[in-house]
Each structure stands twice: as structure tokens, then as C-alpha cells.
Amino acid sequence: SSNIRLAVIPxxxxxxxxxxxxxxxxxAAGVKVEATQYDLGAKRYHATGETLPDxxxxxxxxxxxxxxxAVGDPSVPPGVLERDLLLKLRFQLDHYVNLRPVKLFPGVExxxxxxxxxxxxxxxxxxxxxxxYAGAGGVLRKGTPQEIATQDSVNTAHGVERVVRYAFAKAxxxxxxxxxxxxxxxVLTFAGDLWQRTVNRVAEEFPQxxxxxxxxxxxxxxFVSQPQRFDVIVTDNLFGDILTDIGAAIAGGIGLAxxxxxxxxxxxxxxxxxxxxxxxxxxxxxxxxxTATILSVAMLLDHLGFAEASARVEQAVADDLVxxxxxxxxxxxxxxxxxxxxxxxx
Amino acid sequence: SSNIRLAVIPxxxxxxxxxxxxxxxxxAAGVKVEATQYDLGAKRYHATGETLPDxxxxxxxxxxxxxxxAVGDPSVPPGVLERDLLLKLRFQLDHYVNLRPVKLFPGVExxxxxxxxxxxxxxxxxxxxxxxYAGAGGVLRKGTPQEIATQDSVNTAHGVERVVRYAFAKAxxxxxxxxxxxxxxxVLTFAGDLWQRTVNRVAEEFPQxxxxxxxxxxxxxxFVSQPQRFDVIVTDNLFGDILTDIGAAIAGGIGLAxxxxxxxxxxxxxxxxxxxxxxxxxxxxxxxxxTATILSVAMLLDHLGFAEASARVEQAVADDLVxxxxxxxxxxxxxxxxxxxxxxxx
Ligand SMILES: CC(C)[C@H](C(=O)O)[C@@H](O)C(=O)O
Ligand SMILES: CC(C)[C@H](C(=O)O)[C@@H](O)C(=O)O
Numbered sequence: 001s002s003n004i005r006l007a008v009i010p011x012x013x014x015x016x017x018x019x020x021x022x023x024x025x026x027x028a029a030g031v032k033v034e035a036t037q038y039d040l041g042a043k044r045y046h047a048t049g050e051t052l053p054d055x056x057x058x059x060x061x062x063x064x065x066x067x068x069x070a071v072g073d074p075s076v077p078p079g080v081l082e083r084d085l086l087l088k089l090r091f092q093l094d095h096y097v098n099l100r101p102v103k104l105f106p107g108v109e110x111x112x113x114x115x116x117x118x119x120x121x122x123x124x125x126x127x128x129x130x131x132x133y134a135g136a137g138g139v140l141r142k143g144t145p146q147e148i149a150t151q152d153s154v155n156t157a158h159g160v161e162r163v164v165r166y167a168f169a170k171a172x173x174x175x176x177x178x179x180x181x182x183x184x185x186x187v188l189t190f191a192g193d194l195w196q197r198t199v200n201r202v203a204e205e206f207p208q209x210x211x212x213x214x215x216x217x218x219x220x221x222x223f224v225s226q227p228q229r230f231d232v233i234v235t236d237n238l239f240g241d242i243l244t245d246i247g248a249a250i251a252g253g254i255g256l257a258x259x260x261x262x263x264x265x266x267x268x269x270x271x272x273x274x275x276x277x278x279x280x281x282x283x284x285x286x287x288x289x290x291t292a293t294i295l296s297v298a299m300l301l302d303h304l305g306f307a308e309a310s311a312r313v314e315q316a317v318a319d320d321l322v323x324x325x326x327x328x329x330x331x332x333x334x335x336x337x338x339x340x341x342x343x344x345x346x
Numbered sequence: 347s348s349n350i351r352l353a354v355i356p357x358x359x360x361x362x363x364x365x366x367x368x369x370x371x372x373x374a375a376g377v378k379v380e381a382t383q384y385d386l387g388a389k390r391y392h393a394t395g396e397t398l399p400d401x402x403x404x405x406x407x408x409x410x411x412x413x414x415x416a417v418g419d420p421s422v423p424p425g426v427l428e429r430d431l432l433l434k435l436r437f438q439l440d441h442y443v444n445l446r447p448v449k450l451f452p453g454v455e456x457x458x459x460x461x462x463x464x465x466x467x468x469x470x471x472x473x474x475x476x477x478x479y480a481g482a483g484g485v486l487r488k489g490t491p492q493e494i495a496t497q498d499s500v501n502t503a504h505g506v507e508r509v510v511r512y513a514f515a516k517a518x519x520x521x522x523x524x525x526x527x528x529x530x531x532x533v534l535t536f537a538g539d540l541w542q543r544t545v546n547r548v549a550e551e552f553p554q555x556x557x558x559x560x561x562x563x564x565x566x567x568x569f570v571s572q573p574q575r576f577d578v579i580v581t582d583n584l585f586g587d588i589l590t591d592i593g594a595a596i597a598g599g600i601g602l603a604x605x606x607x608x609x610x611x612x613x614x615x616x617x618x619x620x621x622x623x624x625x626x627x628x629x630x631x632x633x634x635x636x637t638a639t640i641l642s643v644a645m646l647l648d649h650l651g652f653a654e655a656s657a658r659v660e661q662a663v664a665d666d667l668v669x670x671x672x673x674x675x676x677x678x679x680x681x682x683x684x685x686x687x688x689x690x691x692x
Contacts, residue, residue, distance in 0.1 A: 079532040113459025147503035149540040157493035186425035217591040224595035245563040249570035
């Protein structure tokens with residue numbers, strides 16, 4: 001088959017290190033890749049003031065997929081790179097599904113004392129293009145005792161329905177066929193009602209999927225006390241942000257959490273990235289775990305139709321994690337990448 | 347000293363059972379209490395359609411404090427009792443501090459495998475009267491493909507400053523003297539900026555308190571992976587709702603989580619309640635753990651100036667929990683109340 005045309009945004013800090021290993025494994029998978037690097041992130045911001053210039057965004061639209069490391073640096077005012085680069089990509093490329101598996105691999109230590117690998121195996125389908133992330137809101141009388149700051153969550157039938165439909169299809173394809181809506185319908189009544197009505201309506205098209213509902217506070221508790229409860233979760237942008245970080249914590253840490261910012265309609269390339277940030281405190285020390293990026297590469301392969309190569313990468317990670325277990329000698333970033341790449345190559 | 351004039355709202359389900367035990371322990375503490383029961387909750391709603399009639403609300407204003415069990419029942423449309431009773435009380439009585447200790451008592455089992463009691467000892471100061479709970483927002487073109495539902499978080503300088511100031515004072519009174527602001531300033535920029543600026547400003551009045559900041563997603567993760575990190579947390583209404591349920595999970599479950607809806611200016615009575623709900627599934631089975639309510643009673647006593655009695659109740663709970671450890675015979679709700687009351691009475 002033809003080459004994957006891949007845009008690579010290493011970003012800042014450990015982003016650069018982990019992306020190197022991700023690309024190494026992608027190559028080992030035997031899929032032909034034509035990679036183009038983009039220097040977006042803190043360096044470019046300082047040099048030119050640019051975060052994501054329009055011509056670059058237009059170029060990115062031409063790729064099959066994007067692999068992103070991590071963006072953010074203490075030298076940049078907080079939020080600038082997150083909003084004007086990362087979230088701008090998600091919104092402009094219509095990544096309405098933010099797909100985040102939460103899976104405890106055998107051999108991985110979890111902070112939960114009594115949980116076994118099979119107990120944690122879910123996928124969070126987080127909405128990616130609206131809700132509290134819309135950027136709506138404002139401030140009045142700033143800096144005075146009469147200041148008022150609002151922050152508006154925007155939820156549309158269009159936006160909610162498409163992500164809910166995706167989540168149902170995902171649930172239907174899994175063994176347990178269970179979908180849980182997580183929201184806060186008893187307090188956020190306008191948005192919650194739209195989400196609940198949408199789930200109820202789409203459920204009729206998926207009679208094989210069992211649906212239930214959980215308030216976000218209870219769901220957060222259950223992630224810790226009964227993660228077995230969940231198979232596929234569909235939720236809004238902010239609740240999904242919080243839940244998937246708890247998910248990362250219970251499934252062995254942020255070094256293993258992969259994600260895909262997916263445009264299922266393929267009107268623009270999807271983007272794959274580890275859930276972790278740029279971790280400036282350990283950047284350049286070869287300490288970063290590239291596994292989350294490598295698992296994101298597996299998601300990328302799957303999205304582009306290379307199911308066999310994707311499965312091979314995921315299996316290589318699984319095998320590596322089992323072997324890593326109990327090994328008290330820490331491997332460097334590059335060694336982990338080498339080991340997994342070797343397994344993938346076979 | 348004079349009697350405590352206490353309004354008691356047992357509510358629904360296990361609320362009734364746990365409040366009985368809370369009152370038993372309050373009596374055992376030797377503080378004179380004049381209790382008046384209010385039948386608010388599902389029964390009254392079904393009988394009269396009322397949730398919190400204005401004359402009742404006015405009467406409640408006359409008490410020294412309120413003890414609430416839990417409200418909510420599947421027979422009532424979801425959200426009605428939560429909004430028109432529970433949240434109405436919090437808002438109308440200006441309970442701007444929702445105080446939620448997260449403390450792992452010795453003898454209590456936590457789902458976190460490697461955590462010891464001293465590792466979890468924090469207080470979440472959750473804002474209680476604004477933010478995403480304001481009820482602001484709306485819906486347009488409901489039920490059509492063009493529907494849009496908004497949900498607005500309303501944050502005022504007045505509302506943020508008073509809760510932040512309370513949190514600083516609380517942190518200053520504790521050994522570690524550490525305050526962490528939890529928000530999502532990189533995405534919720536208008537509200538986040540108001541919270542961060544307020545913390546920065548009030549911090550100048552509390553030079554002895556070390557302050558830091560944590561995004562809500564990272565904080566949720568740290569509750570699981572590094573709860574030692576936190577001493578006092580100040581956060582908005584919704585983030586506090588989520589964090590304190592994770593807190594309940596890591597500190598031994600919802601059966602132990604106490605809370606105070608506090609009006610620090612004492613312009614209206616404060617209200618104390620367990621964090622758990624009415625749990626209709628186990629109501630009437632004598633299975634509910636009244637400990638959360640009893641710890642809420644300890645908070646109530648402390649709020650009203652009975653520091654010694656409050657400490658005695660908390661110590662009795664602590665001793666009971668140590669003894670309970672490893673005891674495989676489950677006690678009934680009433681037995682737990684009896685045991686703790688006996689210890690308090692000494
Ligand atoms: C960096 C930040 C804007 C982002 C988010 O909130 O979505 C991150 O936390 C994530 O989960 O990918
Ligand atoms: C019942 C609900 C409205 C309430 C809240 O969201 O505050 C509850 O979850 C709590 O934490 O006391």
C-alpha cells in the first residue's frame with residue numbers, strides 16, 4: 001500500500017525524546033512512512049511569536065495523520081501553547097472524538113492495591129471540540145471588587161450526537177457492549193439534559209449495547225474503588241480531561257497513557273499524542289517513558305487501517321511491560337524504544 | 347452554656363438512619379441540644395409538591411445549625427430535590443465554604459496499596475455558592491438538530507475572595523501551612539484568571555502559608571498517586587465536588603466522608619451533612635455506616651464553639667475505626683452509633 005504521509009510535531013521538553021522513539025517503532029512496524037517535522041512549540045513562539053500560523057495549519061490538513069509529542073514550557077505564559085497550538089489543532093481539525101483507552105497491562109504496577117489487570121479495561125470517549133473548552137465567557141470590571149468572570153460551556157445537538165454515536169459504535173464492537181454516560185445532569189441541567197436525551201435516542205439504534213449513567217463525582221470515585229464497572233464511557237470535554245487523568249493514575253501512570261484526537265469523518269487528519277505533558281523538569285535526562293507515545297502510534301496505525309501492524313505494536317508493548325516487571329534497573333528512553341522496536345520488527 | 351438550637355433534616359433513604367445515630371452521639375457528647383425535625387425530602391414532595399417552601403426556609407434561618415442526612419429518591423424526577431432543596435439551602439443560607447476533610451484514619455482500609463494513614467490528611471475548601479452551580483445557562487431549539495445548550499459558570503470577585511481568604515486562614519492554622527489552588531486556568535481562562543489573581547493577592551496577607559497551583563486533571567491524578575502532596579486545597583464548586591468524591595474513595599469510602607456547608611460570617615446557620623447520598627438500594631436494611639454523619643456532627647460542634655466535645659467525638663470515631671479493623675463481623679447502623687456514643691460518653 002502507499003506511504004503514510006505523517007506530520008510530526010515533537011513540541012517541547014520530553015516531547016522531542018518520546019517522539020523519536022515513537023517514530024522508531026513506527027518504522028520497525030514495516031509501514032512506509034514519509035514524515036515531515038514541524039517545529040511548533042516554545043522555541044518557535046520565542047523566535048517568531050507564532051504558535052500555529054494559518055499557512056502551517058493549512059499544510060497540516062494535507063497529511064494522513066499527525067504525531068504530537070507534548071507542548072508547553074515555563075518560559076511561555078501559561079495557557080498560550082495549550083490554547084493557541086494544542087486546542088487550536090483539535091478544534092480546527094475537528095477532532096471531535098478524543099479517544100483515551102484506560103487499560104492496566106499485565107506486569108504494570110497500579111496504586112490500587114486489590115486490582116488485577118483484567119479489572120481495568122475501558123475506553124473513554126471524550127468530546128473534543130466544544131463544551132467548557134469552547135473558550136466562551138468573559139470578564140467585567142476586571143481587577144475591581146465588582147469583577148465578574150464567566151465561563152460558558154457550549155453544547156450542540158450536532159456536537160453531542162456525533163460523539164455519542166461514535167461511542168455507541170465503539171461499545172458495540174467490544175465484548176462487554178456497555179456504554180456509560182458520565183455527566184452532572186442534576187446540576188448542569190441544560191447541558192446534561194441534551195447529553196442524556198441524545199444518549200437515549202441513539203441507544204435505540206444500538207439495542208445490543210447496555211447503557212447507564214453516572215454522575216462525574218461518583219464516576220471519579222468508582223475509577224478508584226470499582227474500575228471494573230466501566231467499559232466505554234462517553235463524556236464531555238472537561239469531565240473527560242479529569243477522568244482520563246485518574247485513568248492514567250490507576251493504570252500505571254501518565255507514562256503509559258495514550259490518546260487519539262480523532263476526526264472520524266476524515267475531513268482532516270487525526271492527531272495522536274501521549275496524555276502526558278512536556279515535563280520540563282526531566283527533559284533531556286533520558287528518563288521519559290516513551291511507551292505512551294508508542295501506544296499512541298499503535299492507535300494511529302489502527303486509525304489508518306493498518307490493523308495488523310497496530311496489534312503488533314500493542315503486543316510488543318505488552319510483552320515489554322511484562323518483562324520490565326520487577327526489573328529494578330531503569331532503562332533510558334532510547335533503550336525502551338529500542339527494545340519495543342526490536343520486538344515489533346520481530 | 348445555652349442549648350444548641352438544631353434543625354434536623356433526615357431526608358430520604360439512609361439519611362433517616364444515619365441522622366438518628368448522629369443525634370445519639372451529639373447527645374452523648376453532653377452538649378444540650380434542642381432539636382426540631384423537618385420532613386423535607388421525597389415524602390413531602392410527593393404529598394404536597396413542596397421542596398423547600400419559603401416559610402420553612404425562613405424558620406430554618408433561626409437555628410444555630412442544621413444537620414442533614416441525605417435527600418433524593420428514584421421516585422422523584424432526577425435533580426429536583428438536589429436543586430430545589432439541597433442546593434437551595436446552600437445558596438440561600440450563603441454556605442460559601444463547603445468544607446470537606448479528606449483524612450485516612452488508622453485502621454481504615456484504602457484502595458491505595460502503598461499509602462499509610464499519615465499520607466492522607468487534607469482539607470478541601472470547596473466554594474459553595476457560585477461557579478458552575480449558579481444555574482445559569484439555557485437551551486435554544488430544544489429537541490431539534492439545531493439545539494444548543496449552554497451552562498455558565500459565574501465567578502465573582504466577592505465570591506472567590508471570601509472563600510480564598512477562608513482557605514488561607516485554615517491553612518495558616520494547620521501544621522504544614524500549605525495551600526493549593528486547583529483549577530483549570532489553561533482552558534477556563536476567564537474564571538481561572540480571577541481565581542489565580544485572587545490567590546496571589548490574598549497570599550500577601552498570609553506570608554507564612556506556602557501556596558501552589560495544580561490543574562484539576564493533574565490534581566485528580568495526584569489524589570491517587572501522591573495524596574501526600576496536599577494540605578489545604580481551595581477550588582471551585584464543581585472541581586470540589588469531583589475532588590472530594592475521589593477523596594472519599596481514597597480515604598476509605600463514602601461511609602466516612604463528612605462535610606460542612608459553612609457560612610463563616612454567621613449571617614445564617616451552617617449545615618452539616620455526610621457526603622454520601624440517600625442510597626435507596628440499602629435503605630432500611632441497617633447497613634448504612636453512620637460514621638460520616640457522626641464526623642459531620644463533630645464538625646458542627648467545632649463550628650459552634652464546642653471544641654472539646656468536637657475533639658471527643660472525632661477521637662471516639664478514630665478509636666472505633668481502629669477497633670473495627672480486621673473485625674469481619676459487620677455491625678448494624680445502630681450498633682456503630684451505640685459504640686461510638688458509648689466512647690464519647692466515656
Ligand atoms: C494541555 C491541556 C489543554 C489538555 C486538555 O485539557 O485537554 C491536556 O490536559 C489533555 O488532557 O490533553
Ligand atoms: C447532590 C449533589 C447536588 C451534590 C453536589 O453536587 O454538590 C453532591 O454531589 C455533593 O457533593 O454534596
